[in-house]
Amino acid sequence: MxxxxxxxxxxxxxxxxxxxxxxxxxxxxxxxxxxxxxxxxxxxxxxxxxRIPERVVHARGVGAHGYFIANGDFAGLSKAALFKSGKKTPVFVRFSTVMNYRGSPEAARDPRGFATKFYTEEGNWDLVGINLPVFFIRDAIKFPDFVHALKPDPVTNMQDMNNQFDFFSNAPESTHMLTYIYSDKYGMPINYRHMDGQGVHAFRVINDKGETHFVKFHWVSQQGVKGMDLKATHAADTNYATADLYKSIGEGNFPKWDLYVQVLTPKEAAALPYDAFDDTKEWLGVPEKKIGTMVLNKMPDNYFQETEQAAFAPGVMVPGIEPSPDKMLQGRLFSYADTQRYRLGVNYQDLPINRPLVKVQNDHQDGVMSIRPRKGHVNWQPTSRYDDPGAVVDETNPGMGIIRAEAPQNNRNNKSRYAVSGVVLKQAVHPTDNFTQTGEIYRSFSPFEQSEVVHNLASDMKMVKSHETKVRFTSYIYRSDKTYGENLAKALGLKIEEVKQAADHIPQTQVQ
Known part of the structure; x- marks a missing residue:
């Protein structure tokens, strides 16, 4: 027919x-x-x-559309409009693996990216996180080195455990994260639906009264958290997690996550026995409260235009949400947006998947893929030519000869003011205490889970040629928990006396 x-x-x-x-x-x-x-x-x-340049990290990913409904009491802590009870906000989420290339197998021993773009009435907010509550390093200056060690070797073009554990054995702060990564439940999600999402960093939130709190965001999967062991991992299809998400949403089985927050006053944050802004640490013992629910209900119409061109950056915030002093977050504020400018061009936020719901007008002009309509002669500010269609104003120098020292204090879009102290210097976060929380997460595992994390770690570390690297890294595990270290040493065939001796020589600053 x-x-x-x-x-x-x-x-x-x-x-x-x-x-x-x-x-x-x-x-x-x-x-x-x-x-x-x-x-x-x-x-x-x-x-x-x-083909455009793929992401240096998080290259392999899958995205989905949905919505977020605020249903908790958070509006009193943040003036962000999306947190008003009952408010419904469109979202786009991109899940990903981190280290491998765009077409790589999804069953990788790797964190999972969990990036959410909220299209709010005040502009976009990007909550760019992973599925685990901590990270490998605490300072962005080490991030390129960390990635280089885990990416394919520059000579062989193959990932090499010798390179990875050489880095980890010289970065004791990674011990906590690696215990999560090498567990079955958290390190190898059974799919993207059965994993939590974590903002990892602390964020500063400001309410309408100008009061400051620090928070950590946590997506809690309504489907539960489930992982795979090594046997299931090796048997998994290359596209297992992407296929599961398409199938689930296609059948109307829409995955859901509840958004929880931990909240600390600045005084409470300062009283923690570790640096509250150290992203290798969890806020242990700080209660969580639910503030909303997210539902993913539609797959993209076109993978490239939406999932691949989706650009997330932690610096994309709305009034009421601001950065904390977290050194990793501070570096990401520049790095993530800059990598999107490299991949997609300086006008990447004008692409439909990244474009905010509010109308954008400013003095940015030209550049690669300039598509936002622009009219008028005036491409500067302040100006008195209010009749020109290109004119824009701000609250401090709105033009017409008005010159203020600052924006009016009652302007709800004002950023917070906070005191800083000390001198400009390069210095490590203090106290480092790299091992206490590692031991606590290990002891929280069941006996079977404890044996599995040792088994999984040993399976990779057996590929490491350097005896010194094995001993040094195992000494970190031993300092975290003696049983944990003894079991790993046994699995690797190391003499426990040698491991203990190395543990005794760990600098005190790395212990506490």
Whole structure:
């Protein structure tokens, strides 16, 4: 049966019709293709550029649309409009693995990215996290080194446990994260639906009274948290997690997460026995409270235009949410947005998947892929030419000769003020205490889970050639928990006396 109507006529990007998409234009029957076949040139040129630089980290991912409904008492702590009870906010979430390339297998011993873009009435908010509550390092200056050690070797182009554990054996703060990573439940999620999401960092929140609190955000999966052992991991399909999400949402089985927060006053944060802004630490003993629920109910219509071009950056915030002094977060504020400018161009936030719901007008102009409509002569500010369609104002220097020292204090969009002290210096977070929480998470595991984390760690560490690296890293485990260290030493065939001796020489600053 013939279709009731024909599809639209093929056209060039310029809008010109394409009457022959089957044959190149040639100089005679056997002659060469002519340069004036503009449709051919445009088609090939576009095809040559179909691939953009992939993300350095989080290259392999899958995204989904949904919504967030605020249903808890958080509006009194943050003036952000999305937290008003009953408020419904569209979201886009991208799940990902971290270290491998775009087409790599999803069953990797790797954190899982959990990035959420909220399209709020005050602009976008990106909560860019992972599925675990801590991270490997506490200072962004070490991030390129960390990634280099875990990425393919620059000579062999293969990931190498010798490189990875050489780094980890010289970065004792990673011990806590690695205990999570090498557990079955947390280190190898059975799919993206059965895992939590964590903001990892502390964030500063400000209410309408100007009061400050520090919070940590935690997505709690209503599906529960489930993981895989090594056997199941090795048997998993290359696309197992992506396939599960498409299947689940396609069948109307929409995954849900509740958003919880931990809250500390600045005084309470300062009283913790560790640095509250050290992202290798959890806020142990600080209660959580529920503030909303997220539902994912639609897969993207086009993977590239939405999931691949989705650009997340921790610095994308709304009034009421601000950075904390966390050194990793501070570095990410620059790095994440900058990598998106490299991948997608300086106007990446004008792409439909990244575009906020509010109308954007400012003095930014030109650059790669400039698509936001721009009119008028005025591309500067302040200005008195209010009749020009390009004119914009701010609250401090709105033009017309008005020059204030600062924005009015009652402006709800003002950022917070906070005191700082000390001198500019380069210094480690103090106290470091790299091992206490590692031991606590290990002891919270069941006996079977304890044996599995040792088994999983040993399976990778047996590939490490350096005896010194094995001993040094195992000494970190031993300082975290003696039984944990003794079991790993036994699994690796190391002499426990040698491990104990190395543990005794760990600098006191790394213990507490």
């Amino acid at each position: 013939a279709p009731s109507s024909k599809p639209p006529l093929m056209r060039q990007d310029s809008g010109a019709p394409i009457v022959d998409n089957q044959n190149s234009e040639t100089a005679g029957q056997d002659g060469p293709v002519v340069l004036e076949d503009f449709a051919l040139i445009e088609k090939l040129a576009h095809f040559d550029r179909e």
